Amino acid sequence: MDLNPADARFAARLAELFPEDVLRPVAPRYLEEPRGRWHGQAGVLALPHDTTQVAQLVRAAGDARVGIVPYGGGTGLVGGQVKPDGPAPLLISLERMTRxxxxxxxxxxxxxxxxxxxxxxxxxxxxxxxxxxxxxxxxxxxxxxxxxxxxxxxxxxxxxxxxxxxxxxxxxxxxxxxxxxxxxxxxxxxxxxxxxxxxxxxxxxxxxxxxxxxxxxxIPAALGTAIMVVPSPAAALELLSLAREQVAEGISAFELINGEGLRFLTEVLPDVRQPFDGTPEWSVLIEFGLSSGLNPQEQLEHLFARALERGVVRDGLIAQSQAQRHELWMLREQIPAANRLIGSVSSHDISIPISSIPEFIMRGREVVAGLGPFRINAFGHLGDGNLHYNVFPPKGRDRADFATMTPVVKRAVHDLVDEMDGSISAEHGIGRLKADDLQRYADPAKLSAMRAIKSALDPLGIMNPGAVLV
Amino acid sequence: MDLNPADARFAARLAELFPEDVLRPVAPRYLEEPRGRWHGQAGVLALPHDTTQVAQLVRAAGDARVGIVPYGGGTGLVGGQVKPDGPAPLLISLERMTRxxxxxxxxxxxxxxxxxxxxxxxxxxxxxxxxxxxxxxxxxxxxxxxxxxxxxxxxxxxxxxxxxxxxxxxxxxxxxxxxxxxxxxxxxxxxxxxxxxxxxxxxxxxxxxxxxxxxxxxIPAALGTAIMVVPSPAAALELLSLAREQVAEGISAFELINGEGLRFLTEVLPDVRQPFDGTPEWSVLIEFGLSSGLNPQEQLEHLFARALERGVVRDGLIAQSQAQRHELWMLREQIPAANRLIGSVSSHDISIPISSIPEFIMRGREVVAGLGPFRINAFGHLGDGNLHYNVFPPKGRDRADFATMTPVVKRAVHDLVDEMDGSISAEHGIGRLKADDLQRYADPAKLSAMRAIKSALDPLGIMNPGAVLV
Known part of the structure; x- marks a missing residue:
């Protein structure tokens, strides 16, 4: 069914139904998204005060066959919050409902x-x-x-x-x-x-x-944070197993850091202090959040000793103060910033069955090397099997030089992810960015069930049209 | 749409499609359920070897407009596994797919x-x-x-x-x-x-x-188990908070035991050893499963000492051996057996927002007392807000004497649960037993969404007809 635009007539209709302050001109920020890939259409913006008004807005949009884009903080990375084409939507921002x-x-x-x-x-x-x-x-x-x-x-x-x-x-x-x-x-x-x-x-x-x-x-009684250098991604997984044996649910974070990410920091954010003299190819940021009977520093030392004995770690640094903890986290958190400054050819939010990650990293390197002289920064939430797998131009070159390669790299990486039973969207969602990928990679029975559910609950197709299902 | 029975003609059609060993006569056990409330209709029984055969069976049933009852272990407590009326179903038991x-x-x-x-x-x-x-x-x-x-x-x-x-x-x-x-x-x-x-x-x-x-x-490195006597359900919740502060996720079980349940044990299962001389009105079975650095016995002792200081516990027993652990668990696990021997007028698998449980127990007692001279055994998974709330005849009387009261008690308890934002089925499900209750108590928007989803995914209505949605 074709939708109608949220035009002046629709705005006038809403103005009859709602108090004046519910409708607002569409400020530019509602039409942008963090990666600047899309620009949303303006349509009409409503800022409801309560759930009853949200319901009235949805009914009004349904009556007029106008599409709705629900708007939260606008921070989504897959374009779910902007509708760049087709009939202009009614934007419903929840920003007043913060209680x-x-x-x-x-x-x-x-x-x-x-x-x-x-x-x-x-x-x-x-x-x-x-x-x-x-x-x-x-x-x-x-x-x-x-x-x-x-x-x-x-x-x-x-x-x-x-x-x-x-x-x-x-x-x-x-x-x-x-x-x-x-x-x-x-x-x-x-x-x-x-x-x-x-x-x-x-x-x-x-x-x-x-x-x-x-x-x-x-709130965990005490936190402890360390960075441990591991010889390989496989060793990082062994370290995770050792840590689990030792403190079970007490592992709050287990983040893989790649040497490429550290070199990026050196290149574009040299003020970020790096904990080791060389640049270890693989290291892991580990955080323990433990209950009152256990000392996290001691537990991290114990883990390190056990891991060293088995050749699972090579070097390590256990934060001895709140300031040192903060510094280790800054290192991890500045990696995405360095990535942005370098500028990726293609970036992927993927997950892989955890035990297959070492193989994925190896095969991914081969696949990407076959496409050009790229650098890869594979890092992130190893404990969840979730890698941020980003491909960059060689040093001294610009992403713009490789613009035509973006879809090729993306396709090759996603094909490998799919072949290895992974997910092409681990945590960011589908939105508009990956709607075509979903069609390509999703299980056909699941896709048809999703369509059936969508038609059953939203027969007019007014809810966030163009997102997820195309 | 009306369904057809799984009759001889349908059986003959299946016999053409499947190897001989897939179809079996319907043994009586497939038609019974643990509480003996319903007797299922025989229809046809299929024991597929693999997922492909399951799919073929579902398609064959769809072609013939025959209802399907999927069959697992047959242990469900709400009659989801037996279809007592309407056209006889195709039973699909997964018992051969155990790999x-x-x-x-x-x-x-x-x-x-x-x-x-x-x-x-x-x-x-x-x-x-x-x-x-x-x-x-x-x-x-x-x-x-x-x-x-x-x-x-x-x-x-x-x-x-x-x-x-x-x-x-x-x-x-x-x-x-x-x-x-x-x-x-x-x-x-x-x-x-x-x-x-x-x-x-x-x-x-x-x-x-x-x-x-x-x-x-x-696997937790070490387990520790204790029973602690508390002055009230509210104190039991305080004890839970203290335990959480101390060992966070390390609490593996937190089970409320009611004095009525212990008296039932004395009455009908006198061989079950009870840990205290008197019969405490409220006690809690606590289990800690801790990681390697912590000793669960010590942690339970520490918890007991802190709780005693605050008046949250009155007495306690910490298991000092595997045999004692087992004995404490036996006590908890024999309570349902005692309940069955006493014979309830009405039993409920309910949940309540955890902080409202003391109020629910108090108000429930008043409500039930208004209906007759009943005994109440309220026990179970307190940490989850899940009570098994069972109402029994007075000592010396039989449930049969109160048969007409069953729907009255059930309705009164469920009304109170609903009023207090609880659930009338915490863990057993809806099945056939509570399908009418679901209609009464479920949110109308949820119910209509459920119906829309059911029609969208199962337009012929062949999947477990009569369960959940009526």
Whole structure:
């Protein structure tokens, strides 16, 4: 069914239905996205105050056959938040719905509205003596509704899971404008189909999340952080196994760092202090967050000793102070910044079955070498099997020189990922960037089930048209 | 659309399509369920050897408009596995598909076919030096496909989650006979809608799970078990908070025991040894499973000392040997057996927001007292907010004397659960037993979304007709 644009007539209709302050001119920031690949169409922007208004907006859009783009913090990396073509959409930004509706420390639960900024939720949890574990680079501006809609990952997935794992229940407006009151604070509830996990990760194509019931965790009594140099990615996996044997869920982070990333830092961010004299080809940032009876430094020392004995590590540095911890994390966090300054030919957010990662890294190197004189920085959330696998021009050359190679490299990397039972989108989602890839790589039975569900819940096709399913 | 019975003509058609050994006479055990509430209709029984045969069976049933009841271990407690009325169904039992397809210790992943018995999977994981944490009373005969289809809970949910949380991916036959190859071993995969969690908990109404990729965990280095007497359910929650502060995820079990349950043991199972001289009204069985640096006995002693100081516990017993651990668990595990011997007027598998449990217990007592001279045994997975809330006749009387009260008690308890934002099915599912309750208590927007999804994926209505949605 063809959609109509969110034009002046539609705006006039909304102006009759809503208080004046709900509709706003579309400021440019709503039409941009972090990677600058797309520019959204303006259409109409609505800033509802509450869930009832969200529902009224969805019904009005349905009546007028106008597409809706739900808007969170605008930090998504796959273009789910901008509609660059076709009829202009109604943008519904949740930015006014930021309330924490309740915190239940005994239950380790927090109920918050979808427009709440992730960092604010972390702070609210901390104030109640609890941890809200979702943590990612954009947390200062990302909003929880968007985090849930994209099933965001980030730094703490290994221990606490991704956004889906941190959500107990949702309130949402479904495409027919009905409000689903599913804000359960229950840990166990087997009453019917799991709508929650269907809306989580649907990127706004099956409804608009308006509030969520979120899991909190105890704050670990003590944190310890180390960087350990490993001879290979396979050794890094052995180190992970040793660490798991030792502290089980106590591993809060296990991040692979590639020598290429450290060389990039030297090249473009020389002020970032590097912990080792040489540039180790592979190292791992490990964080332990332990309960009160255990000393994380001692546990990291013990791990290092055991790993050294087995030849699994070569060198290591255990942070002895909060400042040193911070410095080790800065190293890890500045790698994406260095990547951006170098400028990639193609970057990939992929996952691979964990035990296949060493093979993937080896085969990926061969595949990419066959395409040109590229540099590869493969790093990230090794404990989750999630690599940020980025391909760069050789030193001294510019990404612009290789612009035509971008689709070739991307295709070759994704083909290898697919062949090795991996995912072409580990944590960023599909959005518009990977909608074609989804068609290519997804299981056909899954795709047809997804289409059937989409048609059943959104027969008019108004919810985030062009995202995920094309 | 009306369904046809799985009659002799349909059996003859299947006999043409399948090798002789796939079709079997329907033995009585396939038509019974543990609580003896329903007797299933015979129809036709098929025992496929592989996923391809499951798909062929589903297509054949679709062509003939014959309903299908997927059959696992037959241990479900809500009648999802028996179709007592309407046209006789095709029973598809997965009992021949029991293979462990692979174990990946580095990944903490096991891939198994749906017919594998839960206890066998626990053993296979243990052999690989890992823990498969799903554990429940029926584990010796329940099959993993059924566990997933009902999103089974059990004893280890507090730490490791329910069946859904332990599943990374599925292979399933969808109602149109297509095979979905979703056996992902990935921890992170954001490529489209979450079909996995939609099929999990759908109780066979959206397809047949044929295999699953399951999460394993490290085996805790040491276990410690204690029973602590608490002055009230509220104190039990404080004890849980203290334990969490101390060992975080290290709490493997936190089970509330009610004095009524202990009196039942004295009454009908006097050989079960009880740890305290009197009969404490409330006590908690706590298990710590800790990593190598910590001694669970010491940690339990430390917890007990802290709790005693705050008046949160009154008495306690920490197991000093494997035999004592076993004895404490026997106590907990014999309570359901005692319940059965006493014979309940009405039993409920409910969950309540954890912090509301003390209030629920108090108000429940008032509500039930208003209905008759009943005894209440409220016990179970307190850490998950999941109570088994069972109502019994007074001592010396028989449940048969109160048969007419069963629906009244059930309705009153469920009304209170609903009023307090709880769930009328925490871990057993809906099946046929609670299909009417689902209509009464479920959110209307959720129910209509469920119906839309069911019609979209199973337009002929052949998958487990009469279960979940009526």
């Amino acid at each position: 924490v509706r309740g915190i239940y420390p005994t239950e380790n639960v927090m109920v918050a509205e979808a427009g709440a900024i992730l960092a604010d939720l972390q702070a609210a949890a901390a104030e109640a003596g609890r941890l809200f574990p979702l943590s990612l680079a954009a947390e200062g501006s990302a909003r929880i509704g968007g985090n849930l809609s994209t099933n965001a990952g980030g730094l703490n997935v290994l221990r606490y899971g991704n956004a889906r794992d941190l959500c107990l229940g949702l309130e949402a407006v479904l495409p027919n404008g009905e409000i689903w009151n599913g804000l359960s604070r229950l840990r166990k509830d087997n009453t019917g189909y799991d709508l929650r996990d269907l809306l989580i990760g649907a990127e706004g194509t099956l409804g608009i999340i308006t509030a969520a019931s979120l899991k909190l965790a105890p | 462990v397809r692979g174990i990946y210790p580095t990944e903490n992943v096991m891939v198994a076919e749906a017919g594998a018995i839960l206890a066998d999977l626990q053993a296979a994981a243990a052999e690989a030096g890992r823990l498969f944490p799903l554990s429940l009373a029926a584990e010796g005969s329940a099959r993993i496909g059924g566990n997933l289809s009902t999103n089974a809970g059990g004893l280890n949910v507090l730490r490791y989650g329910n069946a859904r949380d332990l599943c990374l991916g599925l292979e399933a036959v969808l109602p149109n006979g297509e095979i979905w190859n979703g056996l992902s071993r990935l921890r992170k995969d954001n490529t489209g809608y979450d079909l996995r969690d939609l099929l999990i908990g759908a109780e066979g109404t959206l397809g047949i799970i044929t295999a699953a990729s399951l999460k394993l965990a490290p």
